[in-house]
Amino acid sequence: MAPAALLLAALLGWGIYQYAYDYFAHAASRQKPSKPVDVNDVLKTTVTALTLIGAVLAGLYAYRKQLLSEGDAHRADASQLADRYTTAAEQLGHDQAAVRLAGVYALARLRVVP
Template identity: 85%
Template sequence: MAISLWRKREAPRGRYTPPLWPVWIVAPVALIAAAAVGWVIYHYAYDHFAQAAQGQTPAKPVDVNDVLKATVTALTLIGAVLAGLYAYRKQLLSEGDAHRADASQLADRYTTAVEQLGHDQAAVRLGGV
């Protein structure tokens, strides 16, 4: 039996938690992606600053500090977006917990009402209704 990451899993009845990928898959992929994006942004910024420096007379060398500042700024923006996605995921999980608690409370009420309907006293049966 092959494990597929792309196959849509059907949630069992009564399950309100969204299907999430396991952390042991997401964490290494996120770290590798962040490193790759940082490398690409650094080289893009370096090339941009190098072209700007060549256009000046006399030509000035590229200031690596400016390149690092631009890279860190871009990575910070990406990190802020990812933090927003994390907060959204956490909200989905919290809503799933709330739905589960509501379903549990409803089941408890139903069980109590059914027990009251089978009681010997009429007043208790009326309370179950």
């Protein structure tokens, strides 16, 4: 997967470089007198574009990771609530009255707060 991503990034960089070079060559040819293309400007533009694309992709990755983390937290909360409910329900069926009363109190504390 990593070699494919590196190849894709290289192809994207090459495409941006070619586009920027053509853009600067066209702009330079319209000037009187015409000037040669400054390769440093082309390289700066290419690096800037690739940096912007990388920043956007990193932001999307961080956003997706945050969503997955929040989903895991919600599932953990739901699992803990189910475990507490099961324990309280088992206490309600116990032979001793004190344990049954503890089960009632445990169920009362199980309010789900959104």
